[in-house]
Amino acid sequence: MPKYYGCPCEGCGRPLALTDDIVVCPDCGAPYHRECYEKLGRCIHTPAHGAGYEWTFPYKDDALRTCPSCGERTLRTEERCRCCGAVLPPESQCPEPPTQSQPGTDADGRFDYNDLYRQYQQTVEEPTRRNVQAAFGKEELIDGIPYSDWNDYIGKAAPVYLNDYSRMQLQHTKISMCFSALVFGPFYFFYRKAWKPAFGFLAAELVVALPTLLSMMQATGSPLTAGISSTAIVVLSRIMTVFSFALVMLRTLYAKWLYRKSAAERIRRIRAEFPDAAQRRAVLSAQGGVSIAGVIGAFVLLMVLGACATVLMGPNLDALAGMI
Template structure:
C-alpha cells in the first residue's frame, strides 16, 4: 500500500484517504493533511528532530486486510476502508472478490498485472527530493513561482542538496542555512555560483574593511596622502574592523544559500520570459547557471589590480613598513 494511506494524520488524528492532499515532514517522514500541516506551521515532532526522531508505520501486518474496492490495505477492526471509505464485506467474501478481480486483471494482461506492478514500483522508488518539495512548496513544486525542474537545470549537479535545503527553510520559515563554502571562501563562493549581486556586494564590503589598514600603512610609509591619525585611533579602528569582519563572515555563512536563491530566481525569471520554449530555455538555463571557475579567477585578478592601485598610495619609506610587518 502507499505508505501513508489509512494512517492517522499527525495533526488531527483522522485517517489519510485516497482523496486527501497529503504532505510529509521532510525531516522525520510524519504524514499530515495539507490543511493540518499549514495550520500547525511545522511538524509536531520538530523538537525531537535533532535527536534523530523518525516516524514509523503505526500498524502491524496482522492488523491489516486488503480492501476489495480500492486494493489498498486497511484495518481489520473497522467496517469501512480507511483509504477509500467503502464498506468492507466479511473478510472471507472480500478475499474471494479480490481473488476474482486479480484473476480478471491477470487474464487481461496475459497472466501479469502490469498496472499493479508499475504502481508498486512508482511507490517504492518515489524520489525523496520531490516528496520534500511537495511538502514545502505544494504539489506543483513552485519555488518562488518557478518550477523545480528549472531550478535543477539552472543549479546543476548540486541541485538536490540546495533544493532540500530550500524545502527545509520553507517549512521552518527561516532564511538561515549554514554554508561552509561561503563561510570559508567569502565572496569567491558567490562568484563561483554566478550570484553576481551578492558577490560584488560582499567583495565591496571586504575592500571597505581593508581601508583602515591601508590608511595605517600609508601613515607608516610616510605617504603625503595619509590622514595623520593617532595610533590610538588606529587601534580602535582595528578592533571595529575585526568585529565587523566577524559579523560579515557570520552573515555570509548563515544567509549565503538564501542570497543565492534570490539571485538565481531573478536570473531564471528573466530567462523564462525571454525563452518560452522548453527546449531552448533548458539549454540557456544550463549555460547561464551552474558554476564558473572563470569568475573566481576574474575576481582574484580584480583583487590583484586593487592591491596594485593601493601600493601606489604608499609613501617612500617601504622599509619601515616591512620592518613593522616582520
C-alpha cells in the same frame, strides 16, 4: 506520496485519504494533513529530531491488503478502504496482484539498467520533491518557479538546496547555515554564480581591509595619510573588526537565502526569454550550476586591486618588513 495514504495523520489521527492535502515533515518524514501541520506550527516529533528520529510506516505488510478500487494498501480489518473510502469486497473475490520482478530486473528476470537508474533517481529526487510539496504545495512552485526549473538551474546540488529551502519555508525563516560561505567568503557566491551578492560581499571585504591599507601607507610615509592620526586608524580598525564579524555571520546564515533570490531572478528572466521547455532547460543548465571561472576571476581581481594598492604606498617600503 502513495505510501502515506491510509496512515494516520500525526496531528489529528485521522487516516490520510487520496483527496487530502498531505504534507510531510522534512526532518523525520512524519505525514500530516496540511491544515493540521499549519495549526500545530511544527512537527510533533521536533524534540526528537536532534536525536535522529525518523517516522516509520505504522503497519506491517501482513496487516494490509490492496484496495481493488484505488490500488493503494489498506487495513485488512476494516470494511472500507482508508485511502479512497470504497467498500472492500472479501479478499477471496479480489484478483491476485501481479507478481513484481526484483529491483533492477525486467519481467523475465534479466538485469535492467534503465530500471536500476530510475530507482536511483527516485531515491534522490522523490524525497526532495516530497519535501518541496510539503513546504510549497502540490504545485511545487518555489517563489513562483516550478520545481523542475530550479532543479535544472541549480544542478547536482539541487537536492541539498531544495531541501533547505523547504525547511526554511516550513519554519518561516531566511536563516540556514552555509559552511561554504563561512569558509570561502565571497568566493562562494562567485562559485554559485550569484553575482550581485558576490560583488557586494567582495566590496565589503575590501572596506574591512581599509585600516590595514592605511596603516601600511602611514608606515611607508605616504603623503596621503599625512592628516590621519594613528589613533584614528586604531579606532577605525576596531570598528572594522566588529563589521567583519557581522559580515561573516551575515553571509554564513543568509548565504542560501541570498543565492535563492539571485537564482530566482535569473530563472524568471530565462523563463520569459525562452518559453519553449526544451530550450529553457538547456539554457537553465548552461547559465546555472557553478563557475570555476568566476572564482578564478574574483581571485585575479583581488590580485589586480592589491597591485594597484602598492601605488598608494610611500617611499619607505622597507618599513613594511617591520609590520610582518
